[in-house]
Amino acid sequence: MALICEPRGFAVMNYLRLLTAAFALAHAAVVPIPALAQVIKVEPMATPAQAGAIPLGTGGVADMPAESWFLLNGRATVRNVSVATLTPVLPPKGKATGAAMIVAPGGGFVMESIDAEAMKPARWLADHGIAAFVLKYRLDATPADMDAFKQAALARFAAAIAAGAKGGADIRSPAVALADAQAAMRLVRARAAEWAIDPKRVGYLGFSAGAIMGLDVVKAANPGTMPDLLAAIYPSMATTAVAGNAPPLFVAVASDDELFGQQGYGLPDSWRRARKPVELHVYEHGGHGFGFEGKPGTTSAGWTNALQGWLDAHGWLKRVLSV
Structure with a gap:
């Protein structure tokens, strides 16, 4: 793994520096707090208005x-989410195709990269006529103190990196997060006529x-929660069970994913x-978390073109429903 010293120009590197420090942590007994401060830039951020966010009613x-909201290397990030919400980002009426996408950001289930892995792709989808719905799902609790949070987040990523180096890191969703994703699918379908x-x-x-x-x-x-298409961006690549009614799958990942x-x-x-449609894009460089715009200077920077082509091939960029 190359050490990233300057993320400027990257569209989304919300936790590349966390991964850098986590890589060091995975190969050492401890990374002192002062050292972390030099690697991870965290700045306070006022809680945004989150206009239009719909509570999913899945509990706390x-x-x-x-x-708590903060800027992680300049990107809006949230942690300690206890109430799940869904925020619509809708296309102009004359441009809407009638298709929709739930958008779920990453962050190791200890934080969510809302700006780079949720709002940016949501706006892109809306620009292409697809109604987007940003899912802010419930997370594992982390310490309120920011330095303690850094250590907890680093430990989470370090464990995944250590397992990944052995071909493992088969991570599963916390029950509350999975329930939120299922509730989001049901809600969009239940209110489909409204939107x-x-x-x-x-x-x-999902990222x-x-x-x-x-x-x-x-x-x-x-029932009612199976997506009609699934795009998984740098997911776990472990073998998995595939349901009989599983949708077409799109996967984008870098071969040097940490x-x-x-x-x-x-x-x-x-x-x-399972004889289900699948499309796989593996980029030589990009690491984990190359984000919506990819890593500049690598072929991962063009992955959204592949996504657009896949959506078009499935008819999602064409207006089907009268809207």
């Missing part, structure tokens, strides 16, 4: 510190932990063996 999380959406064209786009959550939604195969790059290609192979 016991003993959770107050929800001029075809309830049979509701997909899911990292958000992608793992989407795969778990498919695996659970609960968390999942040593796992092989069990995930797309699982879809292929």
Whole structure:
């Protein structure tokens, strides 16, 4: 793993510096707090208005510190989420195709990269006529103190990196997060007429932990929650069970992914063996968390072109429902 000293120019590197420090932690007994301060830039941020956010009504999380927003290397990030919400980002009426996507950001289930892995792709989807719904899901509790949070987050990523180096890191969604993703699918379908959406064209786009959550939604195969398309961006690549009604799958990952790059290609192979449509894009460089715009100077910077082509091939960029 190359050490990243300057993230400027990267569209999304919300936790690349966390991964850098976590890599060091995975190979040492401890990384002192002063050293972390030089690697991870955290700045205070006022809680945004979150206009239009719809509570999912899935409950809270016991003993959770107050929800906290901050800038992690310049990107809006949230932690200690105890109440899940869904925020619509809708296309102009004349441009809407009738398709929809739940968008779930990553962050190791200890934080969520709302700006870079949720709002940016949501606006891109809306620009292409697809109604987007940003899912802010419930997280594992972390210490209220920021330095203690850094250590907890680093420990989480370090464990995943250590397991990934051995081909492991088969991470599962916390029960509360999975319930939130399932509730989001049900809500969009239940209110499809209100948003001029075809309830049979509701997909899911997830990054990292958000992608793992989407795969778990498919695996659970609960009534009304199965997405019609699933796009998993740098997810766990471990072999998985595939439901009989699993949707077409799109996967984008870098071969030098610090968390999942040593796992092989069990995930797309699982879809292929189940005779389900699957499309896989592996980029030579990009690391974990190359984000919506990819890592500049690498072919991962063009991954959204592949996503657009895949959506078009499935008819999601064409106006089908009268809206």
